[in-house]
Amino acid sequence: MSDELLSVADRVVAMARPGEQVEAVVVRGTDTEIRVYGGEVESLSSAQAQGVGIRVVIDGRQGFAYAGSLDERVIAETLADARDNAGFATFDEFAGLAEPDGVALPQIDLYRSALDSFSAEDKVALAIEMERAVLAADRRISGIESAEYADSISESAVASSTGIRSSGRESNCYVATYALATEGDEVQTGFGFSVGREPSELNPLRAADEAAQRATRMLGAVQPTSGRLTVVLDPWVTAQFLGLIGYTLNGDAVLKGRSLFADRMGEVVASSLLTLVDDPTDTRAFTATDADGEGLAARRNVLIDNGVLKKFVHNAHSARRAGTVSTGNAVRGFKSTPDVGCLAVSLLPGTSDPASMVAGITDGVLVQEVSGLHSGVNPVSGDFSTGAEGIRIRNGELAEPVREFTIASTLQKMLQDVRAVGSDLQFLPMSAAGVTLVVDDLTISGS
């Protein structure tokens, strides 16, 4: 139980010396990961991991240390390391831990005991059911690259000498598969998944169908000719871009001159169709949480409202430096100090259904997968160019599949060029949710 973790954190905090701020984050997780192949279990991993991260601030200097153990002796050493490390940091007038801000933690239920009592056999059965469904979906399905079930129950507690005390527990599970479709010498792949807080919320058959459909519809793909086209982004692709846009609204990046939106507060930065929110209190989000990494209440923040830039996200340190208050956006694991970031970002869904969005396009491409976001997107300059695959759209209809091309623009321009927002909000196994999006005037580079 988390009370036990909180008492571990309390014990660390009690060791604070006069003039010292001490914070401990204590986590424990039980994870299961099952991979199946050919109707058999390929691997079943089951483990409990735990750890503690200790932050010490002495006279405006911060030090940190962590250990993957809750052993009392190791904790004492870790505290000593953090304390020693603090002596080498540069003085920072804004250094310091979070302080209670009076915002109550949202009462949200992120833990289901049903996961705890779900047997390993039943988990294996879910994954095998999904694999079987992929293989049966289409005669052109030649196999799978992977089919897995994974779950985790994670508990965490944060306590500090500045009066923070919070703890929580959450459960998560998902099934995911990569299907292989073959025709002649050609192989194509497709991804499908389903997420939930307990296994009964998972839909392995839908995941299987999606993977099979995405793989088979790519068969016969050709390289498209270069040009400027209207692009329809699948929710999965939109979500990956939202993660990058979230970075540009990070208060720490703004303060340090790394955000392309630093001087744009209150200005129109996107199409009026776009409202971007970071809402970790929405329990449907995979990364929903009641508290941020510093133990402050997680909250719903509207970042872009009908195209107008409204808010940057902050943790306690970046907020203090910017002369504002934390938005509850400290992001961390036990191995690092709190960073600043969006916790569960999404667009408010629009009114268009995906089919009619495609029907309205004479010449375009539906992008179902992007690659190289880490190598081809620079969130500081805004330049982006990613590998892509998808289906050409001609006269409102899906036409031939296309691959081996890139889509490129700048993040700034892409936000302005959004022409329609889908109603199909989809929660994904990541910190962003997606909707179908129509974006004008992206450069396609192909043959």
Added chain:
Amino acid sequence: MIDASVLERVLGSALRTGGEFAEVFAEDRRSSSALLDDGRVEELTSGRDRGAGIRVVVGDTTGFAHTADLTETGLLAAAEAAAAAARGGGGGVRTVALTRSASSRGYDIELAPTDVPKARKVALLTQADEIARSVDGAIRQVSVNYGDSLRKILVANSDGLFAEDETVRTFFAVSCVASGDTGMQTGRESIGHTIGFELFDRYDIDELARRAAGRAITKLAARPAPSGQMPVVIGSGGGGVLFHEACGHGLEADLVTKGASVFAGRVGQRVASAGVTVVDDGTMAREWGNIAIDDEGNPAQRNVLIEDGILTDYMWDQLRARKQGRASSGNGRRQSYQHLPMVRMTNTYLLAGTEEPEAIIASTDKGVYVKHLGGGQVNTATGDFVFGMTEAYLIENGEVTEPLREGNLIGNGPEVLQRIDALGNDFAMGPPGTCGKDGQGVPVGDGVPTLRVSSLTIGGTAA
């Protein structure tokens, strides 16, 4: 880390439910890092991870459990959990006798980072920050990272293998943001080797900082990269990630045996232009991907993957090799004791050719010169891959001209390998990399001479 007699009892217990193979992997990792950002040393971090992962194999099924408790009680509990996960049909008692094997990487660490005062590490950060900022007034932001790690591992398995190793790595990186009329641009340089603090005797930090700043400044004047296909010249040292993505991942036996690689079934066939020899070499002294033994206890090897254009072999881990009745190639690696090993690269590189690099550029009428690549990604089943260009220029009439803004290049592995039409005589290893696969990151190195691909798709926005 753990007594042989304890390991023998734990392995015996792991096999009690009928397992055919059992393994204990124990790890004790200490790391320290320091970060300077925005002109301030923001923090020093010390980390410790210690634990063991136990796997039991029955038929095609692997059971795995890990624990942070390295006492016999803790290990036995993990062994039981792993055995339960694998659940064989049989049972009974099997005894395991371990034979300790020597491991050596053939060189010594000169200065263990743990013996270096923290103040000296911090001084490097401020030095690099000052130099980078002094390059040009347009440099608006600098961050500097220092990191070192000492990783002790122990592997014991039911075949009697018992091996231990210690690996020291040291890393340093400088990232700059430059600001001008055209917006902001970034430049980054990093160094990393499987050595100690002597890293800083081998490299000039000032030079590194100047190069990072220079890259950001250069790009302020960059024009949008072209779109469409054209010849691409890759610079020596900066572009090894091309081979990591174009063929490295596709030659990993776990993907090959599932039919999830375009290179499946092609051993003995021509897969690349004549003259193209690709090697994965874990033994490369001091390089970032260097290992003495892999994370399954097998000695590192130099494996020729493609020789003069002909596919010679895949990379193997213990599990996949066992099924094929062959030896592991020393490519079984894992991120930590909390992860199962799988087939991974070490240092992957392309051997040098004979041409002068200047001549390769001079003989290119119109194209792109990529001096420095970022990361990349590949779909091994289709062979389509991308890689980012973080410093690139236009080639016009055989000369390197204007700088280009960032973007990805896209190609298909088997096609690109056949389109290599020039190989320089100037081989160099590139900066340290982290390769991600199935959520696990491991340190890898890469290297290339200057080379030309006759046609690649450039992912820019210009016509």
